[in-house]
Amino acid sequence: MKDRYDIIVVGAGPAGSVTAKTVASKGLDVLLIEKRQQIGDPVRCAEGVNKKYIANFLQPDPAWISAEVKGSRIYAPNGKMVEMGEELSGVEVGYVLERKIFDRALAMEAARAGAQVMVKTRATGLLINNGYVTGVKVQYMGKNYDIQCDIVIGADGIESKIGRWAGIDTTIKPGGLCSCMQYLITDIDVDPDFCEFYLGTHIAPSGYLWVFPKGKNKANVGIGISGFLPKNKRVIDLLDDFVKKKYPKGKIIEIIYGGVPACGTIERTVSNGLILVGDAARQSDPLSGGGIFNSIWAGEIAGKVAVKAIKRRDVSAEFLQEYERKWRAEIGKNIDTSLIVKNRFLSLNDDDMNTLADSLENMDLKTTNLLGLVWALFKSNKKLLWDLRSIFKDIKDINDVDFDDINSIN
Amino acid sequence: MVIKVNRYKCGYCGACVSVCPTGAIELIETWIVVDDTCNNCGICSRICPVGALEVST
Missing domain, CATH: 3.50.50.60 (FAD/NAD(P)-binding domain)
Incomplete structure (x- = not known):
């Protein structure tokens, strides 16, 4: 030194x-x-990352890629599943990394x-x-x-x-930090091609629970909650409830703690x-x-x-x-x-989220991006999502959106 | 300052450090240290994913 x-x-x-x-x-x-x-x-970390974005900066190396996924499955509170292609899933899927x-x-x-x-x-x-x-x-x-x-x-x-x-x-002000817990669980039956997200007040109030595959029989199963739970309830309790029900025979080989800033820019x-x-x-x-x-x-x-x-x-x-x-x-x-989207979604109850999931039925979600999904939801649920109109005020056609263009950095 | 940290529960993730309004908490190696600028607001204990911090008044 x-x-x-x-x-x-x-x-x-x-x-x-x-x-x-x-x-x-x-x-x-x-x-x-x-x-x-x-x-x-x-x-x-839950270790999910969009592989296209990463490839702009780094040569992908199998040594740090645990799994490659094709898309995401989001489960509404009533269990209804919305499947999205990788393009749509935003920054959080594509590769599941080995952060170490x-x-x-x-x-x-x-x-x-x-x-x-x-x-x-x-x-x-x-x-x-x-x-x-x-x-x-x-x-x-x-x-x-x-x-x-x-x-x-x-x-x-x-x-x-x-x-x-x-x-x-x-x-970070209260409500701006996501309090997270995650287990790396092995010997479980997971679909290695999809990252899963679970929504609902009984599973993850003001947040979501995720299952990110790390190969065939292994996954990061975690939960993030923004804000406070009732005093007698901890984030770890919610994760345990889910894991006991969903993966009763799974073996936990790592416990991961963490806080994630979800407060927006400082x-x-x-x-x-x-x-x-x-x-x-x-x-x-x-x-x-x-x-x-x-x-x-x-x-x-x-x-x-x-x-x-x-x-x-x-x-x-x-x-x-x-x-x-x-x-x-x-x-x-x-x-x-x-x-803006997060704040609106935080104020939705389970019925609202079920309604949103229902409105996506019969829609092809394979090729649009995260903003495209929100746009699709906005178009068919204007009353529920009226607060989001500011995001779309300059957009005539969603195909014009170059939301994720990262080629302009240099 | 009466924060009790249960070192056997704590996973030294630093969530409590980031929300402390007075900057009283620091994560050193694998343990949490609280200095005398702590004002007992209790935010740290509520954000902890496992409940490793307790604030008594």
């Missing part, structure tokens, strides 16, 4: 590793620190590009000088070090401290000498909870802007606004739409 780098990235999840790789590949001096002893573990290997692969790419990686190294504070973040205080093996740099990248996940230390309020993600990315910037999708793709995307934007800032010798918040503008125009726009 040196006492000075161009850039220090705090947190070696997808957001941090992609940022570090982007910056290191331009020849800058980068330190990537991870407070845990191992990268990619413990998993905090995926995250390591991304960190190794950063290392190969020239970044120095340090694990079991925790940020304990920021160095701040004249209103600029100028480095990170870290702790490694019980010893403290001050390391200087031009830009700090806060990629420190939901429990992010970097933003707060720099004066950015990243606190006020700002840059400061003088500082950029926040990924869960630390609350960039996950409020509707699906998916965050891997947005993190990678934002990480690449952050890396490019950071390189530019250092080359121009201007790391002011004003210069770093370019990152803020770009991610909001691309990723933020999708997050805002998802938040």
Whole structure:
């Protein structure tokens, strides 16, 4: 470890590793620190990701793909099933990843590009000088070090401290965080071709329960609830109820805990000498909870802007606004739409959701995207979904929607 | 400050850290640390997926 780098990235999840790789590949001096002893573990994720999006950034590697799915099946509270093709399923299906290997692969790419990686190294504070973040205080093996740099990248996940230390309020308000539990269950009968989603107040009030296959007889079975349950009920209790009924003979080989930001965008993600990315910037999708793709995307934007800032010798918040503008125009726009949809869906009761599922009967949902599904629902349920009209105000024909176009990044 | 963390239940996921309005909670290695800026609001205990935190008044 040196006492000075161009850039220090705090947190070696997808957001941090992609940022570090982007910056290191331009020849800058980068330190990537991870407070845990191992990268990619413990998993905090249902591991679903849209394979088309991922392929824009990474060469798919069978080593980190647990399963490839063809589509999603959504179960309404009354049990009615809506099947969607992969195109429609949004950011959360396509591949079911093996995050333990995926995250390591991304960190190794950063290392190969020239970044120095340090694990079991925790940020304990920021160095701040004249209103600029100028480095990170870290702790490694019980010893403290001050390391200087031009830009700090806060990629420190939901429990992010970097933003707060720099004066950015990243606190997630009650209702804005999904409290999640997941079991990796083996020896069960699952359809390896579909990700399943279960809705309903008796299964997952203000949230959903998922079954993501990880091969033939194995699946991530998890639940995410936004907001509070009654005092005597815990998220784990709801998951246990479902698992006991659905997979009584299944064997649980891993228990996964986690919080997922579902709050929508925060006020700002840059400061003088500082950029926040990924869960630390609350960039996950409020509707699906998916965050891997947005993190990678934002990480690449952050890396490019950071390189530019250092080359121009201007790391002011004003210069770093370019990152803020770009991610909001691309990723933020999708997050805002998802938040509107999520908020409306949260206020629907079971009967409403059954009505919506019924209205999709006989519709071909194989080729449209998530916004297309919402549009189809809106058209046949205007009264119920009137609050969503703002999303569609500029749209004459849903075929014009280029909602997921990600080719404009460069 | 009277938060009790049950370390044998806690899965150190950090959900409580993200919702704490005063930033009093920190996840270090595999345990939760609460400093004296805690105002006993109880949000952390309600967000915990397993109920590993208890706030007594």
